[in-house]
Amino acid sequence: MAYLAGPELVAAVSNAGALGTLGAGYLPPDWVEELISRTRALTDRPFAVNIMPHSPHIEAVLEVVIEEKAPVVALGGGDPTQCLPVLKAGQVKVMPVVSSVAAARRMEQLGADAVVVEGMESGGHIGDVTTMALVPQVVDAVRIPVIAAGGIADGRGLVAALALGAQAVQVGTRFVCTRECAAHPRFKERMLEAGGCATRVIGRSTGRPVRCLDTELIRQILEMEKGGQTVDHYFGAGKLHTAAVEGNVEDGFVMAGQAVGLVREMMTAEEVVQQMMNEAEMTINALTRRLAS
Numbered sequence: 001m002a003y004l005a006g007p008e009l010v011a012a013v014s015n016a017g018a019l020g021t022l023g024a025g026y027l028p029p030d031w032v033e034e035l036i037s038r039t040r041a042l043t044d045r046p047f048a049v050n051i052m053p054h055s056p057h058i059e060a061v062l063e064v065v066i067e068e069k070a071p072v073v074a075l076g077g078g079d080p081t082q083c084l085p086v087l088k089a090g091q092v093k094v095m096p097v098v099s100s101v102a103a104a105r106r107m108e109q110l111g112a113d114a115v116v117v118e119g120m121e122s123g124g125h126i127g128d129v130t131t132m133a134l135v136p137q138v139v140d141a142v143r144i145p146v147i148a149a150g151g152i153a154d155g156r157g158l159v160a161a162l163a164l165g166a167q168a169v170q171v172g173t174r175f176v177c178t179r180e181c182a183a184h185p186r187f188k189e190r191m192l193e194a195g196g197c198a199t200r201v202i203g204r205s206t207g208r209p210v211r212c213l214d215t216e217l218i219r220q221i222l223e224m225e226k227g228g229q230t231v232d233h234y235f236g237a238g239k240l241h242t243a244a245v246e247g248n249v250e251d252g253f254v255m256a257g258q259a260v261g262l263v264r265e266m267m268t269a270e271e272v273v274q275q276m277m278n279e280a281e282m283t284i285n286a287l288t289r290r291l292a293s
Contacts (some may be wrong), residue, residue: 099127
């Protein structure tokens with residue numbers, strides 16, 4: 001959610017009773033400090049900051065979140081091994097993003113407060129295992145709380161994750177099409193137009209697979225990969241910024257999860273949270289009646 005989850009969206013999500021998360025991406029430390037300050041001006045509720053461990057500014061950004069006493073830090077998009085001890089020493093609660101049982105166990109050993117278990121259905125950088133298969137395996141392997149991510153966009157997905165043993169869910173794609181999200185209108189429109197089979201995975205040849213909406217550019221990259229051509233130059237070139245901030249959805253990466261087919265209308269962040277909770281309650285009640293009959 002880099003460039004997408006800014007102070008307005010994060011504060012709205014936290015004010016609605018969930019945990020909003022700032023997408024720091026590759027931003028320099030002064031920008032991260034400003035984002036935290038602006039978010040605090042909009043909410044007195046806890047919120048998280050998502051940091052990418054392979055950011056060129058990682059050491060300085062870690063110092064900022066510790067100095068600013070960020071309530072929670074999520075570590076995704078790289079190996080969090082070196083970051084976690086630094087944050088724990090700064091008394092910050094840490095939630096690394098993992099895509100395997102081995103990684104979850106390792107993060108627990110290093111002192112993680114929880115793990116975000118991300119299945120391959122998610123948008124952006126992904127692993128190789130589905131949320132349905134991965135979450136219960138991690139739940140059985142660790143004692144710390146498990147947060148399920150990938151393919152979750154409504155109350156039914158929330159209930160399914162809880163049934164698998166997760167104690168919470170992380171939702172990204174659904175919040176892009178909210179009024180508070182900083183994404184360019186064309187980026188949001190492209191997602192609203194997308195169907196359930198509209199995503200493709202590129203970058204497998206680089207070892208850094210990414211899930212995006214299907215476009216002519218994405219198809220070209222896939223053909224290049226099939227032909228054995230290098231596609232490294234497309235990654236780390238600001239392609240998400242091109243689409244999400246500049247609105248050039250033809251030449252950029254419209255990163256989205258497979259749950260994009262469930263995103264059908266523009267809403268406020270509060271409405272999304274409330275709808276998910278109401279739907280989850282109705283789903284649980286329906287299941288209870290079904291099991292009792």
